[in-house]
Amino acid sequence: MRPFSDERPAADPNRRGSAFPASHELATGPVKSPPVTVDGFVQEFLSELNYGQGVKLSQSTINDQYLALARTVRSYLMAAWLETGHRRRKNPTKMVAYLSAEYLLGRQLGNALLSTNLISIAEQAMHECGIDIAELRAQEIEPGLGNGGLGRLAACFVDSLATMDVPTIGYGIRYEYGIFRQSFEDGRQVEQPDPWLRLGSPWEFPHPERAVTVGFGGQTEESADEEGRNRCRWTPERQVRGVPYHYMVPGYRNGVVNTLRLWSAEAHEGFDLQVFNSGDYARATQAQTVAENISKVLYPDDSTPQGKELRLQQQYFFVACSLHDFIENTLPGDFDLQNLPKRIIFQLNDTHPVIAVPELMRLLVDEKGFDWDEAWAITQQCFAYTCHTLLPEALEVWPVELLGRLLPRHLEIIYRINDDFLAQVREAFPGDEWRVRRMSIIAEHPQRSVRMAFLATVAAVKVNGVAALHSQLLRDNVLPDFAELWPEKFTNVTNGITPRRFVRLANRRLSGLVTEALGTEEWVTDLDLLRGLEPLADDAAFREQFRQVKAANKNRLALVLEGRDGLVLEQDHLIDVMVKRLHEYKRQSLKLLHVVSLYEGVRSGRLPIERVTPRTVLFGAKAAPGYHLAKETIALINHVAAVVNEDPIMQGRLKVLFPANYNVNLAEKIIPAADLSEQISLAGKEASGTGNMKFALNGALTIGTDDGANVEIRQLVGDDNFFLFGLSEPEVEALRKEGYVPSSYYEQDPVLRATLDLIGSGHFTNGSRHSAAAVVDNLLHHDPFMALADFQAYLAAQDRVDEAYADQDAWSRMAILNVARCGFFSSDRSMRDYLDKIWHA
Numbered sequence: 001m002r003p004f005s006d007e008r009p010a011a012d013p014n015r016r017g018s019a020f021p022a023s024h025e026l027a028t029g030p031v032k033s034p035p036v037t038v039d040g041f042v043q044e045f046l047s048e049l050n051y052g053q054g055v056k057l058s059q060s061t062i063n064d065q066y067l068a069l070a071r072t073v074r075s076y077l078m079a080a081w082l083e084t085g086h087r088r089r090k091n092p093t094k095m096v097a098y099l100s101a102e103y104l105l106g107r108q109l110g111n112a113l114l115s116t117n118l119i120s121i122a123e124q125a126m127h128e129c130g131i132d133i134a135e136l137r138a139q140e141i142e143p144g145l146g147n148g149g150l151g152r153l154a155a156c157f158v159d160s161l162a163t164m165d166v167p168t169i170g171y172g173i174r175y176e177y178g179i180f181r182q183s184f185e186d187g188r189q190v191e192q193p194d195p196w197l198r199l200g201s202p203w204e205f206p207h208p209e210r211a212v213t214v215g216f217g218g219q220t221e222e223s224a225d226e227e228g229r230n231r232c233r234w235t236p237e238r239q240v241r242g243v244p245y246h247y248m249v250p251g252y253r254n255g256v257v258n259t260l261r262l263w264s265a266e267a268h269e270g271f272d273l274q275v276f277n278s279g280d281y282a283r284a285t286q287a288q289t290v291a292e293n294i295s296k297v298l299y300p301d302d303s304t305p306q307g308k309e310l311r312l313q314q315q316y317f318f319v320a321c322s323l324h325d326f327i328e329n330t331l332p333g334d335f336d337l338q339n340l341p342k343r344i345i346f347q348l349n350d351t352h353p354v355i356a357v358p359e360l361m362r363l364l365v366d367e368k369g370f371d372w373d374e375a376w377a378i379t380q381q382c383f384a385y386t387c388h389t390l391l392p393e394a395l396e397v398w399p400v401e402l403l404g405r406l407l408p409r410h411l412e413i414i415y416r417i418n419d420d421f422l423a424q425v426r427e428a429f430p431g432d433e434w435r436v437r438r439m440s441i442i443a444e445h446p447q448r449s450v451r452m453a454f455l456a457t458v459a460a461v462k463v464n465g466v467a468a469l470h471s472q473l474l475r476d477n478v479l480p481d482f483a484e485l486w487p488e489k490f491t492n493v494t495n496g497i498t499p500r501r502f503v504r505l506a507n508r509r510l511s512g513l514v515t516e517a518l519g520t521e522e523w524v525t526d527l528d529l530l531r532g533l534e535p536l537a538d539d540a541a542f543r544e545q546f547r548q549v550k551a552a553n554k555n556r557l558a559l560v561l562e563g564r565d566g567l568v569l570e571q572d573h574l575i576d577v578m579v580k581r582l583h584e585y586k587r588q589s590l591k592l593l594h595v596v597s598l599y600e601g602v603r604s605g606r607l608p609i610e611r612v613t614p615r616t617v618l619f620g621a622k623a624a625p626g627y628h629l630a631k632e633t634i635a636l637i638n639h640v641a642a643v644v645n646e647d648p649i650m651q652g653r654l655k656v657l658f659p660a661n662y663n664v665n666l667a668e669k670i671i672p673a674a675d676l677s678e679q680i681s682l683a684g685k686e687a688s689g690t691g692n693m694k695f696a697l698n699g700a701l702t703i704g705t706d707d708g709a710n711v712e713i714r715q716l717v718g719d720d721n722f723f724l725f726g727l728s729e730p731e732v733e734a735l736r737k738e739g740y741v742p743s744s745y746y747e748q749d750p751v752l753r754a755t756l757d758l759i760g761s762g763h764f765t766n767g768s769r770h771s772a773a774a775v776v777d778n779l780l781h782h783d784p785f786m787a788l789a790d791f792q793a794y795l796a797a798q799d800r801v802d803e804a805y806a807d808q809d810a811w812s813r814m815a816i817l818n819v820a821r822c823g824f825f826s827s828d829r830s831m832r833d834y835l836d837k838i839w840h841a
């Protein structure tokens with residue numbers, strides 16, 4: 001039976017034609033590169049609306065308009081995207097593959113408008129159509145495919161790499177649900193799924209024809225090949241399809257568009273039609289569900305590994321897809337893999353993608369027929385590893401039992417890598433079996449596990465920390481044996497942030513002022529030029545303009561918070577901001593103690609109300625859903641806010657605001673409005689921080705400990721322009737050795753005692769002592785992050801803040817110097833460092 005006998009068989013969907021006329025390579029229709037006229041833009045927008053969305057303007061919804069605008073703008077990036085790809089294929093050079101399980105991209109439309117230089121044309125064009133572009137921009141749901149700093153860093157890095165025209169592919173996962181949406185019920189965090197794809201996603205391009213198959217489970221067997229050599233064959237038990245979705249990563253007005261390739265998991269073989277027809281719908285779609293679960297949701301866990309099988313599946317899934325994609329689809333067909341290190345460096349963003357190391361070995365040895373030693377020599381030149389933590393509990397390990405069950409061949413490969421490596425250690429340190437055990441990639445206790453950071457370190461060309469202090473501590477405390485064996489392997493690259501999104505887009509007013517003052521907009525891609533602002537710190541007229549910018553940004557934030565959360569921002573207050581993931585080591589509880597100490601001081605008469613600087617403390621933070629203490633801290637902050645904000649005794653001089661669902665978009669609104677940036681982690685715990693950089697570059701002053709990149713910020717801006725407090729890292733270590741006894745601070749410091757007692761009394765929790773107890777008990781009896789040890793110094797530093805803020809002119813001077821001296825924290829500089837020290841691309 002051949003019902004369509006005259007239909008010819010479909011071609012391989014991957015086939016590319018070859019005999020096309022060169023004159024037809026690109027459409028010549030409307031010229032797709034700026035400059036463009038407002039009228040031309042209007043026509044294209046209407047064309048997208050009519051023929052893309054299928055509606056007339058008068059019938060269109062806001063979502064129609066948003067999608068049509070997004071498609072109009074993206075079409076201007078498209079020619080550059082094609083051209084960039086063409087240029088890279090014609091003149092192949094070493095590429096950077098950034099492997100990251102997270103990309104916290106933020107909204108795309110604004111960035112696309114900025115990079116194409118279409119902001120004002122699009123604004124006018126929408127105006128002519130009777131549309132408020134701000135309303136359309138507000139329509140976009142940001143792709144929240146990351147938890148916090150690590151994912152945002154990846155997004156900043158790919159932005160800089162495109163702006164610097166570095167051939168890059170970003171590889172990651174297209175989570176169907178990104179980081180959860182946070183709301184509060186009775187002050188407590190409630191998590192909802194983040195349906196970021198629900199209204200359509202105009203920024204992604206699926207390529208199902210380029211799908212990759214990935215195996216899981218099953219067995220391995222050895223057999224001899226034709227030449228009599230032992231070869232291993234892995235027969236997976238089940239397979240999953242990885243479908244790539246491409247995202248444009250535009251450089252800043254340079255005609256470059258790089259690609260971010262995110263993988264979505266699908267069932268290898270749809271659903272079971274026989275079972276479906278027999279009526280068992282659940283079983284029929286079971287395989288599909290299991291497969292799709294792999295890219296269903298981002299793990300909302302910032303820094304502690306969850307022993308979750310699905311998470312390991314996610315990691316292997318995206319890494320296997322990415323390596324396959326690069327080797328089979330990106331390199332030319334006849335490529336000699338001996339030369340792989342000349343063409344690629346895989347940068348491992350933390351340990352999440354480290355399973356790529358045994359995967360590359362498997363590809364080279366099992367599938368391409370390389371000898372083990374040859375393959376290892378290649379592999380060792382193809383990876384570099386960035387470590388992002390100092391917390392031992394955040395160092396990822398996978399139980400051997402789980403890894404062996406899911407990826408039996410990879411476990412064998414890891415064992416062999418480890419055997420060879422430990423032989424090397426024995427040779428370097430004969431008789432030192434204790435060292436061998438310390439350095440083994442396989443941990444024996446508490447259960448047999450693979451230490452992913454060790455595997456990464458053994459395989460990598462370079463291992464880097466993310467700030468000067470962090471890299472030092474990485475060598476001294478986290479991987480000391482490895483640093484002793486391979487001192488030259490270790491290096492530092494201090495993190496950075498993209499000035500495009502976090503200054504130019506987020507702070508248009510400051511950007512305008514800076515451009516006017518410097519007489520050029522070059523600073524957007526050469527942030528060191530901000531140095532030129534230094535003399536203006538002494539110019540009273542400039543300081544006044546600078547204050548006006550801050551005031552206008554506060555006004556904008558007030559509108560945002562009013563509309564979004566129904567919160568009232570007092571625009572004449574000192575805006576004191578702590579926004580970041582909620583974690584004990586970051587010490588939101590210390591900030592809360594400061595707030596309560598002010599309130600308690602006024603209540604008890606210790607502190608005259610006139611001496612309280614009118615101040616709004618703004619928190620933003622999500623807690624991992626399973627992180628009990630973090631969620632209790634959120635509830636307590638909200639309870640304190642409810643009482644303090646309403647108590648007439650404060651005469652409106654102290655407000656605590658906690659808008660829910662802190663994300664990139666909110667960061668872009670909050671940070672430009674901030675006066676004071678809270679960076680108060682216990683010294684030696686924050687690897688770098690990038691929030692600290694965003695604030696300094698937007699003219700907020702930092703109150704901070706000597707931790708992470710705070711150290712470098714302070715060195716650059718100068719002690720006079722930074723509020724330093726608290727124990728130093730060596731002092732923390734000494735105190736830990738001596739034994740930290742939090743209750744001794746409670747007993748010796750009456751202010752601390754009164755503060756904790758007021759919280760403990762249930763004053764903020766409707767008389768319930770119980771609700772505040774988790775937080776107070778922890779601070780008094782456990783707290784490895786020593787909040788109470790830094791309490792007094794923190795309050796003293798806040799007094800210095802008040803004093804400095806009282807002299808607005810002097811404050812502005814300090815803030816301007818912060819902006820002028822922080823050009824170093826551009827992620828463009830970070831990328832230059834990676835290129836010079838690690839990639840040599």
Ligand SMILES: *Cc1c(COP(=O)(O)O)cnc(C)c1O
Pocket residue numbers: 147148149150152579580581662663664667688689690691692694
């Ligand atoms: C920058 C950023 C972070 C990281 O903040 P840190 O203060 O460095 O922890 C987290 N989340 C969002 C949305 C950010 O933009």
